[in-house]
Amino acid sequence: MGSELTYRGHESQPVTDSYSPKPIKPWFLVTRPIRYLLREQRLVFVLVGIAIASLFFTAIPSSSHAPYDPSQMSGTDTFSYVPAVSHVGSSGFGSVRSGGKVPLGLKRKGLRIVVTGGAGFVGSHLVDRLIARGDSVIVVDNFFTGRKENVMHHFGNPNFELIRHDVVEPLLLEVDQIYHLACPASPVHYKFNPVKTIKTNVVGTLNMLGLAKRVGARFLLTSTSEVYGDPLQHPQKETYWGNVNPIGVRSCYDEGKRTAETLTMDYHRGAEVEVRIARIFNTYGPRMCIDDGRVVSNFVAQALRKEPLTVYGDGKQTRSFQYVSDLVEGLMRLMEGEHVGPFNLGNPGEFTMLELAEVVQETIDPNAKIEFKSNTEDDPHKRKPDISKAKELLGWEPKVSLRKGLPLMVKDFRQRIFGDHKEGSASTTTTTTTSSTSS
Numbered sequence: 001m002g003s004e005l006t007y008r009g010h011e012s013q014p015v016t017d018s019y020s021p022k023p024i025k026p027w028f029l030v031t032r033p034i035r036y037l038l039r040e041q042r043l044v045f046v047l048v049g050i051a052i053a054s055l056f057f058t059a060i061p062s063s064s065h066a067p068y069d070p071s072q073m074s075g076t077d078t079f080s081y082v083p084a085v086s087h088v089g090s091s092g093f094g095s096v097r098s099g100g101k102v103p104l105g106l107k108r109k110g111l112r113i114v115v116t117g118g119a120g121f122v123g124s125h126l127v128d129r130l131i132a133r134g135d136s137v138i139v140v141d142n143f144f145t146g147r148k149e150n151v152m153h154h155f156g157n158p159n160f161e162l163i164r165h166d167v168v169e170p171l172l173l174e175v176d177q178i179y180h181l182a183c184p185a186s187p188v189h190y191k192f193n194p195v196k197t198i199k200t201n202v203v204g205t206l207n208m209l210g211l212a213k214r215v216g217a218r219f220l221l222t223s224t225s226e227v228y229g230d231p232l233q234h235p236q237k238e239t240y241w242g243n244v245n246p247i248g249v250r251s252c253y254d255e256g257k258r259t260a261e262t263l264t265m266d267y268h269r270g271a272e273v274e275v276r277i278a279r280i281f282n283t284y285g286p287r288m289c290i291d292d293g294r295v296v297s298n299f300v301a302q303a304l305r306k307e308p309l310t311v312y313g314d315g316k317q318t319r320s321f322q323y324v325s326d327l328v329e330g331l332m333r334l335m336e337g338e339h340v341g342p343f344n345l346g347n348p349g350e351f352t353m354l355e356l357a358e359v360v361q362e363t364i365d366p367n368a369k370i371e372f373k374s375n376t377e378d379d380p381h382k383r384k385p386d387i388s389k390a391k392e393l394l395g396w397e398p399k400v401s402l403r404k405g406l407p408l409m410v411k412d413f414r415q416r417i418f419g420d421h422k423e424g425s426a427s428t429t430t431t432t433t434t435s436s437t438s439s
Helices: 026-059 121-133 187-193 194-215 251-271 295-304 323-336 353-362 388-394 402-418
Strands: 110-118 137-142 161-164 177-180 218-224 276-281 309-314 316-319 343-345 351-352 370-373
Touching: 026 295, 110 251, 121 137, 121 323, 121 353, 137 295, 177 187, 177 194, 194 218, 194 251, 218 251, 218 323, 251 276, 276 323, 276 353, 295 353, 295 402, 309 323, 309 353, 316 353, 323 388, 343 370, 353 402
Parallel strands: 110 137, 110 177, 137 161, 177 218, 218 276, 276 343, 309 370
Antiparallel strands: 316 351
16 A cells, blocks of 8 residues: 655645744944833942042041151151052962052052061161051061060051061962061171081072962062172172182071072073062171170170270271161062062262261260271172162162161160160170071
């Protein structure tokens, strides 16, 4: 029996055209957003939102800072420069506006910052500035030359942490910025254990650079003018390669810092770590170690104790002296800026040792005697920074003169040497603490 489903092509029904909607009128497309806003009073909400935002931004006044007056500051005072930075996550460093202002109505979000050597002389002043700016600060220090007293006023602050740790050993932290200051900086201290000194400069710097690479933090190395050695160029520019004795008694510090700079640049070029390098010249101020062998602290302590001022050699060797607040300002500008460096950070005002002794006599005791002794090995004859690069690229130069800054340091030293006793009292006592570390 044949199938009834027989194909009859000529009998197939005609196919009707597919459905087509009415064409959209041009005016309909133009009025669609307006009708959307009018529906359910959405336009009212938009207008109310704009009005609230306008009131919010106009009601908050822009902050202003008082002019900087070094004569009014003490050892723990903070200063007015607060660079604006965007918040940084652990995956990398955000955009930075050096010296800019936070947009009106927006509050700057604090960074998480580690300061190695943060309980030391310079480090503690840097911590003060960072805490005052609203950052969270972790101080890492092994207390070889640092003192808890330098940061005790931050105990109890939720934005402050203190870790007793030697940077020669690895450290794991989540931070946005690393200020690497850890290293004894005076001849008395770095000559005490030269092997430990060079390990701190090399292995410690490697550890901190490794941390910066892992967490995407920006890294600042505090190098030194000692990388120039006994310079044949005067004043010293950053392009000068130096005249350093690689096997001398100061080489653990001089060559250690030169190697630290090398490592920093290698991590920058090879691992794309964001780095900054500062070459620090002679710095003085409150919280310096009293008996650290550096000329300013030596002269001040000797004059207060009614001892002769010790001048080594003929006293004609020169140094430049910057107050600690100027240095901290330069370090922060360098960290927040966009230039790697190295940058000289120092005061170009040049003094011979005899001229410095005269300033100390004027400030403390006009009757103080001067005693000459033979010069120390590898002691540079001249030291003066050329800071034109820092002026041009960082907008930085020192503000505090020696005659203004020295009395602030004398006040701190007098309190620490004599305590509650009057100067000249028969019952004065002096405490000198010597720490030791093993290599």
